[in-house]
Amino acid sequence: MDTKEPLQKLLDYLASDMELCNRLIMDRMQSSVDLVSQLAAHLIVAGGKRLRPLLTLASARLCGYEQLSQGSMPRHVRLATSIEFLHTSTLLHDDVVDESKLRRGADSANVVFGNAASVLGGDFLFARAFQIMTEDGSLDVMRVISQACATIAEGELLQMTTQNDLSTSIARYYEVIYGKTAALFAASCRVGAIVADSTVKDEEALENYGLNLGMAFQLVDDALDYSAKQEELGKTVGDDFREGKITYPILIAYQKADAEEKKFWERVIESCDQTDQDLEHALSLINKHQALEETLKEAMSFANKACDAIRHFPEGELHSLFEEIARYTVTRHF
Amino acid sequence: MDTKEPLQKLLDYLASDMELCNRLIMDRMQSSVDLVSQLAAHLIVAGGKRLRPLLTLASARLCGYEQLSQGSMPRHVRLATSIEFLHTSTLLHDDVVDESKLRRGADSANVVFGNAASVLGGDFLFARAFQIMTEDGSLDVMRVISQACATIAEGELLQMTTQNDLSTSIARYYEVIYGKTAALFAASCRVGAIVADSTVKDEEALENYGLNLGMAFQLVDDALDYSAKQEELGKTVGDDFREGKITYPILIAYQKADAEEKKFWERVIESCDQTDQDLEHALSLINKHQALEETLKEAMSFANKACDAIRHFPEGELHSLFEEIARYTVTRHF
Numbered sequence: 175m176d177t178k179e180p181l182q183k184l185l186d187y188l189a190s191d192m193e194l195c196n197r198l199i200m201d202r203m204q205s206s207v208d209l210v211s212q213l214a215a216h217l218i219v220a221g222g223k224r225l226r227p228l229l230t231l232a233s234a235r236l237c238g239y240e241q242l243s244q245g246s247m248p249r250h251v252r253l254a255t256s257i258e259f260l261h262t263s264t265l266l267h268d269d270v271v272d273e274s275k276l277r278r279g280a281d282s283a284n285v286v287f288g289n290a291a292s293v294l295g296g297d298f299l300f301a302r303a304f305q306i307m308t309e310d311g312s313l314d315v316m317r318v319i320s321q322a323c324a325t326i327a328e329g330e331l332l333q334m335t336t337q338n339d340l341s342t343s344i345a346r347y348y349e350v351i352y353g354k355t356a357a358l359f360a361a362s363c364r365v366g367a368i369v370a371d372s373t374v375k376d377e378e379a380l381e382n383y384g385l386n387l388g389m390a391f392q393l394v395d396d397a398l399d400y401s402a403k404q405e406e407l408g409k410t411v412g413d414d415f416r417e418g419k420i421t422y423p424i425l426i427a428y429q430k431a432d433a434e435e436k437k438f439w440e441r442v443i444e445s446c447d448q449t450d451q452d453l454e455h456a457l458s459l460i461n462k463h464q465a466l467e468e469t470l471k472e473a474m475s476f477a478n479k480a481c482d483a484i485r486h487f488p489e490g491e492l493h494s495l496f497e498e499i500a501r502y503t504v505t506r507h508f
Numbered sequence: 509m510d511t512k513e514p515l516q517k518l519l520d521y522l523a524s525d526m527e528l529c530n531r532l533i534m535d536r537m538q539s540s541v542d543l544v545s546q547l548a549a550h551l552i553v554a555g556g557k558r559l560r561p562l563l564t565l566a567s568a569r570l571c572g573y574e575q576l577s578q579g580s581m582p583r584h585v586r587l588a589t590s591i592e593f594l595h596t597s598t599l600l601h602d603d604v605v606d607e608s609k610l611r612r613g614a615d616s617a618n619v620v621f622g623n624a625a626s627v628l629g630g631d632f633l634f635a636r637a638f639q640i641m642t643e644d645g646s647l648d649v650m651r652v653i654s655q656a657c658a659t660i661a662e663g664e665l666l667q668m669t670t671q672n673d674l675s676t677s678i679a680r681y682y683e684v685i686y687g688k689t690a691a692l693f694a695a696s697c698r699v700g701a702i703v704a705d706s707t708v709k710d711e712e713a714l715e716n717y718g719l720n721l722g723m724a725f726q727l728v729d730d731a732l733d734y735s736a737k738q739e740e741l742g743k744t745v746g747d748d749f750r751e752g753k754i755t756y757p758i759l760i761a762y763q764k765a766d767a768e769e770k771k772f773w774e775r776v777i778e779s780c781d782q783t784d785q786d787l788e789h790a791l792s793l794i795n796k797h798q799a800l801e802e803t804l805k806e807a808m809s810f811a812n813k814a815c816d817a818i819r820h821f822p823e824g825e826l827h828s829l830f831e832e833i834a835r836y837t838v839t840r841h842f
Contacts, residue, residue: 207662209669267631270604271624290605293627294664297601297634301657304638308650316642316650323635328541330628335543 179506180498181223184232187495191231191251192224198247198255202302209287213295216283217262226261226362227254229387233366233380236484236492249369252310257362259303260319264326264358266296271330272417314368322361329353338418338444340428347425348389351396356388363387382483383496386476390503393473396421397466400457403507412453418443422472426465427456435459473504513840514832515557518566521829525565525585526558532581532589533561536636543621547629550617551596560595560696561588563721567700567714570818570826583703586644591696593637594653598660598692600630605664606751648702656695663687672752672778674762681759682723685730690722697721716817717830720810724837727807730755731800734791737841746787752777756806760799761790769793807838 178186185192203214234250241248268274269282270289284292300323307316333350336342363384367377398404399414400423414421420443428439438459442452460466480500487493519526537548568584575582603616604623618626634657641650667684670676697718701711732738733748734757748755754777762773776782776790794800814834821827 205662207666207669209665210662264631267627270627289623290668291665293601293605294661294668296631297598298658298661298665300631300634301654301661304650304654305658308647308654311647313642313645313647316638320635320638320642324632324639327628327632327635328539328544331543331625331632332541334624334628335541 180495180502181225181228184228184495184499187492188228188231188235191235191248191254192228194247194251195224195227195231195254195258198251199258202255202259202306203299205298209291210295210298213266213283213287213291216286217266224258226358227258229359229362229384230254230257230366232492232496233363233384234370235366236487236496237367237370237372237376237380239366239370249310249312250366252306253315253365253369254362256303256306256310256319257358257365259299259306260323261358263296263299263303264330266292266299268330271334312368315365318361318364318368322357325353325357327353329355329357333419336420338446339420340424340439340444342420342425344422344425347420347422351389351392352385355392355395356385359388359391360385376487379483379486383480383500386480386483387500387503390473390476390480390500393422393469393476394504394507397423397469397473398507399423400460400466401507407507412456415442415453415456416448418446422469423460423465426468427460427463430463430465431459470504474501477501477504514829514836515559515562518562518829518833521826522562522565522569525569525582525588526562528581528585529558529561529565529588529592532585533592536589536593536640537633539632543625544629544632547600547617547621547625550620551600558592560692561592563693563696563718564588564591564700566826566830567697567718568704569700570821570830571701571704571706571710571714573700573704583644584700586640587649587699587703588696590637590640590644590653591692591699593633593640594657595692597630597633597637598664600626600633602664605668646702649699652695652698652702656691659687659691661687663689663691667753670754672780673754674758674773674778676754676759678756678759681754681756685723685726686719689726689729690719693722693725694719710821713817713820717814717834720814720817721834721837724807724810724814724834727756727803727810728838728841731757731803731807732841733757734794734800735841741841746790749776749787749790750782752780756803757794757799760802761794761797764797764799765793804838808835811835811838 200218203211203218205211205214231250231254239250266283269284270292274282274284283295287295304316307319329350329352332346333354336346336350360381361384364377364381367380372380396414398407398409399412399421402411404411424439424443428436431439438455442448442456477500481497484493484496534552537545537552539545539548565584565588573584600617603618604626607618617629621629637653638650641653663684663686666680667688670680670684694715695718698711698715701714706714730748732741732743733746733755736745738745758773758777762770765773772789772793776786811834815831818827818830
């Protein structure tokens with residue numbers, strides 16, 4: 175039995191594309207302003223899975239993209255770089271917005287360099303991403319990406335307005351995670367199809383794959399915040415809880431709560447009046463109502479939709495990896 | 509003698525263009541997310557001169573731009589809107605970066621809505637600006653604007669590294685104000701020339717006009733921070749001083765300082781060790797060494813360069829207004 179993780183298999187499959195992409199990321203983060211280069215170095219060292227650019231590279235290849243001129247940087251690599259810059263830009267801004275202290279197990283940039291540098295560093299990467307897209311020259315790509323960027327900001331703002339509000343509907347929660355996560359996954363995949371000169375049907379299929387993968391990904395992320403597995407990833411358990419963030423596990427536990435439990439949730443989430451013991455009690459209620467299991471079930475349903483979206487693509491190693499990654503996103507940490 | 513301000517004359521000259529632009533600004537700031545619309549409303553009420561979009565509209569007209577199809581929104585209006593969004597985005601982020609309390613005489617957005625909403629609202633406007641540019645479809649425009657956006661972020665980051673550092677050279681100070689102000693003025697003008705299908709010579713001429721106008725504008729702004737006129741504009745005197753921001757008046761006063769004065773500047777600017785009386789002493793030293801007069805002389809030299817840059821354009825009312833505005837930028841408040 176092959177025990178290698180599907181993400182690692184995809185990285186191996188696309189090793190030379192990814193190597194070019196990593197090189198371009200390093201190259202285009204440089205600036206004549208030292209502080210920009212320092213911020214960039216911090217982010218590069220912190221690493222990250224580079225999942226979004228990987229999706230762009232993989233989608234292009236799944237649609238049969240072949241590099242045309244051997245000399246210049248292939249288009250899918252350039253656009254994957256641009257997408258990683260946009261993603262990093264949103265991370266920098268999110269850490270300021272959430273007043274985070276950790277990112278990928280290390281001090282976050284706002285802790286090391288301050289809020290000001292994180293805001294402006296994010297702005298720089300955002301602008302650089304559009305410079306790279308302009309160099310590539312596809313208006314279709316820019317339409318998809320600029321739309322996604324507007325949706326991301328709207329999703330984050332919507333999340334702020336749902337914070338501490340237990341009357342948030344599941345539909346509203348899905349709107350939030352579509353904006354904060356799935357929209358960029360969808361755009362990352364669609365851009366890959368666009369550079370491969372695919373049909374609109376294939377573009378939309380990959381966009382749907384990315385969208386559903388992103389929804390699954392965020393649901394799992396929201397479940398992990400209440401899971402002991404979280405600590406193994408270098409993150410603290412209960413961050414969302416302490417912020418009063420409305421996520422799927424909370425909505426389920428609140429739906430199923432009796433009168434006394436409802437009072438508990440209203441005190442800790444709506445009034446943000448928490449003591450040290452409250453997280454433990456919250457975890458026991460989440461456990462009692464199987465809220466994490468329901469969250470993961472929901473995530474798996476999105477993962478299956480992701481696989482369905484690309485069903486019509488010819489069978490092969492890459493196609494199988496797309497399917498494995500969608501399901502592994504849900505099963506990985508549980 | 510005509511006493512109407514040149515900026516008002518230009519607004520009158522371009523009244524119908526500007527009306528379309530204001531309407532489009534209102535229209536494209538809307539979002540399905542309430543918080544976005546509220547932020548937008550706050551910014552629209554706060555108003556502002558809309559100087560940058562005005563430059564785009566005026567530059568297009570100076571280059572002979574004629575609206576082609578009567579039905580759709582003219583290109584120069586769309587791009588002017590996009591530039592106002594980018595400018596507003598940088599204001600939102602600057603207020604977070606500077607921890608400002610006031611903007612245009614009213615509470616700034618970070619005070620009313622918090623840092624998080626200001627960061628994300630800025631991101632939304634940035635994305636929306638690129639959406640509008642994509643709809644317009646000119647890669648030339650996007651190249652100019654995305655380059656300007658990267659330069660703005662670099663300029664702001666460079667400014668952070670010069671803060672409290674009296675060894676900053678005048679050249680480095682110019683680099684900062686080019687980034688934080690002149691780059692977008694330059695791009696605003698160049699974009700106007702691009703939509704008018706101008707020659708590269710005319711594009712560059714208008715870019716140079718904007719660049720030099722922007723340098724003059726920022727020098728005057730930096731002088732105003734130490735001028736009693738500042739209070740009439742609803743801003744407090746000495747904001748830059750209290751932050752230890754390195755601006756032209758400070759660099760001149762420090763250059764001309766005797767040993768005791770140098771010690772004073774080093775204490776208040778480099779060590780940021782200030783008492784309530786220090787601003788008054790700083791003002792007296794700036795006055796003694798005529799640092800504001802020197803700053804304005806420098807600003808006027810940039811204003812003259814702005815006029816020189818467009819000298820070859822045919823004479824006429826609009827051309828005269830460009831010249832008047834450049835000089836009025838310097839003389840307006842003194």
